[in-house]
Amino acid sequence: xxxxxxxxxxxxxxxxxxxxxxxxxxxxxxxxxxxxxxxxxxxxxxxxxxxxxxxxxxxxxxxxxxxxxxxxxxxxxxxxxxxxxxxxxxxxxxxxxxxxxxxxxxxxxxxxxxxxxxxxxxxxxxxxxxxxxxxxxxxxxxxxxxxxxxxxxxxxxxxxxxxxxxxxxxxxxxxxxxxxxxxxxxxxxxxxxxxxxxxxxxxxxxxxxxxxxxxxxxxxxxxxxxxxxxxxxxxxxxxxxxxxxxxxxxxxxxxxxxxxxxxxxxxxxxxxxxxxxxxxxxxxxxxxxxxxxxxxxxxxxxxxxxxxxxxxxxxxxxxxxxxxxxxxxxxxxxxxxxxxxxxxxxxxxxxxxxxxxxxxxxxxxxxxxxxxxxxxxxxxxxxxxxxxxxxxxxxxxxxxxxxxxxxxxxxxxxxxxxxxxxxxxxxxxxxxxxxxxxxxxxxxxxxxxxxxxxxxxxxxxxxxxxxxxxxxxxxxxxxxxxxxxxxxxx
Amino acid sequence: xxxxxxxxxxxxxxxxxxxxxxxxxxxxxxxxxxxxxxxxxxxxxxxxxxxxxxxxxxxxxxxxxxxxxxxxxxxxxxxxxxxxxxxxxxxxxxxxxxxxxxxxx
Numbered sequence: 001x002x003x004x005x006x007x008x009x010x011x012x013x014x015x016x017x018x019x020x021x022x023x024x025x026x027x028x029x030x031x032x033x034x035x036x037x038x039x040x041x042x043x044x045x046x047x048x049x050x051x052x053x054x055x056x057x058x059x060x061x062x063x064x065x066x067x068x069x070x071x072x073x074x075x076x077x078x079x080x081x082x083x084x085x086x087x088x089x090x091x092x093x094x095x096x097x098x099x100x101x102x103x104x105x106x107x108x109x110x111x112x113x114x115x116x117x118x119x120x121x122x123x124x125x126x127x128x129x130x131x132x133x134x135x136x137x138x139x140x141x142x143x144x145x146x147x148x149x150x151x152x153x154x155x156x157x158x159x160x161x162x163x164x165x166x167x168x169x170x171x172x173x174x175x176x177x178x179x180x181x182x183x184x185x186x187x188x189x190x191x192x193x194x195x196x197x198x199x200x201x202x203x204x205x206x207x208x209x210x211x212x213x214x215x216x217x218x219x220x221x222x223x224x225x226x227x228x229x230x231x232x233x234x235x236x237x238x239x240x241x242x243x244x245x246x247x248x249x250x251x252x253x254x255x256x257x258x259x260x261x262x263x264x265x266x267x268x269x270x271x272x273x274x275x276x277x278x279x280x281x282x283x284x285x286x287x288x289x290x291x292x293x294x295x296x297x298x299x300x301x302x303x304x305x306x307x308x309x310x311x312x313x314x315x316x317x318x319x320x321x322x323x324x325x326x327x328x329x330x331x332x333x334x335x336x337x338x339x340x341x342x343x344x345x346x347x348x349x350x351x352x353x354x355x356x357x358x359x360x361x362x363x364x365x366x367x368x369x370x371x372x373x374x375x376x377x378x379x380x381x382x383x384x385x386x387x388x389x390x391x392x393x394x395x396x397x398x399x400x401x402x403x404x405x406x407x408x409x410x411x412x413x414x415x416x417x418x419x420x421x422x423x424x425x426x427x428x429x430x431x432x433x434x435x436x437x438x439x440x441x442x443x444x445x446x447x448x449x450x451x452x453x454x455x456x457x458x459x460x461x462x463x464x465x466x467x468x469x470x471x472x473x474x475x476x477x478x479x480x481x482x483x484x485x486x487x488x489x490x
Numbered sequence: 491x492x493x494x495x496x497x498x499x500x501x502x503x504x505x506x507x508x509x510x511x512x513x514x515x516x517x518x519x520x521x522x523x524x525x526x527x528x529x530x531x532x533x534x535x536x537x538x539x540x541x542x543x544x545x546x547x548x549x550x551x552x553x554x555x556x557x558x559x560x561x562x563x564x565x566x567x568x569x570x571x572x573x574x575x576x577x578x579x580x581x582x583x584x585x586x587x588x589x590x591x592x593x594x595x
Binding site: 342351 | 493497498501502503504505506507508509510517520521523524525527528530531532533534536539540541542543544545546550551553562565566568569570571572588590591592593
């Protein structure tokens with residue numbers, strides 16, 4: 001029998017259902033992996049005691065015949081989800097030591113579905129970054145390395161820890177959040193599947209807010225089916241999030257088990273052929289379309305004319321919302337406090353010491369674009385461009401059912417690279433941000449490797465609230481690409 | 491768009507962020523670079539385009555105006571960094587408060 005930690009989430013579920021292993025045994029096997037690979041720095045907080053306790057309770061439920069969807073499955077949770085009684089930092093010094101007295105809706109849904117928490121994963125500070133290098137708790141190491149090159153690579157970001165732990169077989173699945181690509185880009189860098197649902201599919205309640213009109217929780221897993229199972233466990237209407245969609249949760253896993261895409265129209269947006277994309281990624285994109293075509297799909301060239309403006313518009317909208325959301329870190333109600341001679345100085349000292357450089361930069365961009373006299377020139381302009389981007393997608397989806405694009409312009413880069421100029425780092429998300437701006441679902445599927453042996457991902461973008469078609473296409477791509485590599489030593 | 495040191499200091503004040511003096515000039519350069527890159531948005535004609543503030547095209551749900559939770563003062567005060575005072579529900583001043591530096595002389 002294969003090791004418990006080598007199984008996919010669906011296989012693990014079946015193993016537990018057949019009573020070939022108990023949830024406690026499954027938890028112990030994965031906790032051992034956490035011990036082995038601690039050097040990756042993928043967790044901010046490990047919760048072995050909580051995991052054992054939850055696994056025991058899961059076994060008890062199963063014994064009573066009450067096994068739920070994810071019964072006994074160990075998961076890692078991005079440290080942006082508030083977890084009752086477990087420190088939640090958002091990767092920031094300002095929240096160090098913060099222990100929520102409530103549980104986020106998404107994690108509560110997962111626990112209700114029987115899942116077991118092994119720990120809280122590292123991330124870019126307040127989910128702002130594409131490399132995990134902005135975390136107060138240090139960068140995460142990508143388990144993948146270039147052939148014949150021992151340099152540490154970044155796992156991508158912001159959900160870098162959540163991607164690394166799945167790629168390193170420490171857990172079969174994890175949660176992330178995606179504001180501009182924070183699930184899809186790290187999934188591509190780590191050779192796994194990452195799914196950003198439609199905005200509104202998963203509740204944002206209890207998730208530390210970055211940019212509220214863009215933030216969306218989603219899963220990481222090693223297969224498309226596993227990501228669908230997790231999404232099924234996470235999603236659902238929540239009255240506590242006014243932007244949560246009042247829709248029933250479809251059988252996502254069934255969609256993912258049905259890679260029949262005969263006649264499916266796959267749009268190829270011509271504006272995504274841009275300078276700065278690695279030649280191998282452009283080639284993989286063509287190959288991906290050939291694979292889908294062989295599986296019966298019909299390629300359609302489409303145009304998304306405002307693509308190049310999505311990134312700069314995002315860097316107005318997201319910082320504006322961030323500057324407003326992060327105003328709550330004032331040293332009064334939670335988190336760190338640095339004293340000052342009066343109230344204002346206390347605020348300034350607390351926030352000056354508590355936030356890292358990237359977060360400070362974005363708060364300042366946001367404060368500036370929202371300040372008197374600049375609102376129309378920046379914020380309103382960006383919102384108008386956002387409307388044009390959404391319209392582009394709407395028109396494209398009249399001609400096709402899903403879109404196929406690269407996930408990121410490059411493979412994983414070395415730790416410390418792209419740190420000199422913020423815009424260079426921002427360009428990592430050029431292929432993921434447009435769908436975020438339009439609130440559309442996107443999934444990254446590992447589809448090949450580059451000449452250095454590093455994994456590359458392709459992105460499938462779906463219509464709003466049509467994750468099922470997106471999952472079918474992703475499953476077909478997964479089947480054709482047959483990506484079955486794992487990082488050496490993991 | 492180029493930001494000078496004084497503008498950066500003003501933004502820092504508005505954002506309630508203490509930025510050491512020696513970091514103001516490099517931060518001004520950095521932010522100017524980002525805004526120069528953002529300038530490309532001016533190429534886009536947005537006349538008569540309705541600004542989009544949310545992707546969900548549904549109107550926000552409303553509910554009956556009544557208290558649906560409460561009685562958790564102790565939990566809310568539990569993470570206060572500067573110390574907080576919790577007052578038991580049995581006391582006539584039930585609830586509690588956060589503490590801040592003296593505001594009124």
